[in-house]
C-alpha cells in the first residue's frame with residue numbers, strides 16, 4: 001500500500017514538472033495529448049484484450065479507431081464489415097494494388113481479417129475534412145452525385161450499404177484518388193459498377209464530387225478534428 005502511494009507521489013511529481021516545463025500553447029498541447037492518451041486507453045479497455053491489440057497497428061495511418069484525420073488515408077470507422085474483409089483480401093491477392101496495404105494484408109490470417117473488419121465496422125464514423133468547401137465545388141459535386149444516383153448503392157445519406165462503402169465524411173484526397181483510379185481502370189470493382197460510373201465523371205467532376213462527399217455529415221455529431 002505504502003509503495004503504491006510512493007509511486008503515485010513520484011508519478012504526480014513527474015507530471016507536475018512536465019507540466020511546469022511547458023507554457024501557454026505548449027501546455028494546451030500537453031493537455032490535449034494527455035486527453036487523447038486517456039481516450040485511447042479507455043477505448044482499448046472498452047475493446048478488451050491485452051495491449052498491444054492488432055487494430056492498433058493500423059492507427060498510425062488510419063487514425064485512432066479508424067477515424068482518419070488525414071485526407072490521404074481512408075477512414076475505416078463505420079465501413080461495412082463485408083467491404084473491409086473484401087478489400088483486405090483484394091490487397092492480399094493484388095487484385096487491388098497498394099504497395100503499403102499489399103504486404104500488410106498478406107501477413108494477416110483469415111481470422112485476423114474478420115476480427116479487424118468487425119472492430120472497424122462498429123466504430124463511430126467521423127468526418128475527416130475540416131476546412132470549409134468552396135460553394136461552387138460543393139454545388140457541382142452535389143449535382144453529379146444526384147445525377148448518377150450514388151445513393152442507390154451507397155445507401156441513403158451515403159453512409160454505406162452491404163458491399164458499397166461509406167462515402168460520407170471519407171477523406172477528400174482519398175476519394176478523388178479512388179475515383180480517378182476507377183476511371184483509369186487501375187482499380188477494378190468486382191461488380192464492374194464503379195468503373196463505368198467513374199468513367200462517366202469528367203476530370204472536373206471528380207474533385208467536386210470528392211469535396212462534396214467528404215463534407216457530408218456522418219450523422220454521429222462527432223468530428224475527428226475535435
Ligand code: HEC
Pocket residue numbers: 054055057058059060061062072073074075076079084087088097098100101104116165177
Ligand atoms: C503505413 C500506412 C498504413 C497502415 C499501417 C495501414 N494502412 Fe490500410 N491503407 C493505407 C493506404 C495508403 C490505403 C489506400 C490504398 C489505396 O490507395 O488504394 C489503405 C487502405 C486500406 C483499406 C481500404 C479502405 C477503403 O475504403 O477501401 C482497408 C480496409 C485498410 N487499409 C485496412 C487496414 C488495416 C486493417 C490495417 C492494420 C492491420 C491497416 N490498413 C494499416 C495505409 C496504411
Ligand code: HEC
Pocket residue numbers: 074086144145148149150151152153154163164165166167170175178179188189190191193194197209
Ligand atoms: C451500382 C452500384 C453503385 C453505384 C450506383 C455507385 N457505386 Fe460507388 N461503389 C460501389 C461498390 C460495390 C463499391 C466497392 C467496390 C470494391 O469492392 O472495390 C464502390 C466503391 C466506391 C468508392 C471507393 C470507396 C473506398 O472507400 O475506397 C468510391 C469513391 C465510390 N464508390 C464513389 C461513388 C460515387 C461518387 C458514385 C456516384 C457518382 C457511386 N460510387 C455510385 C457501387 C456503386
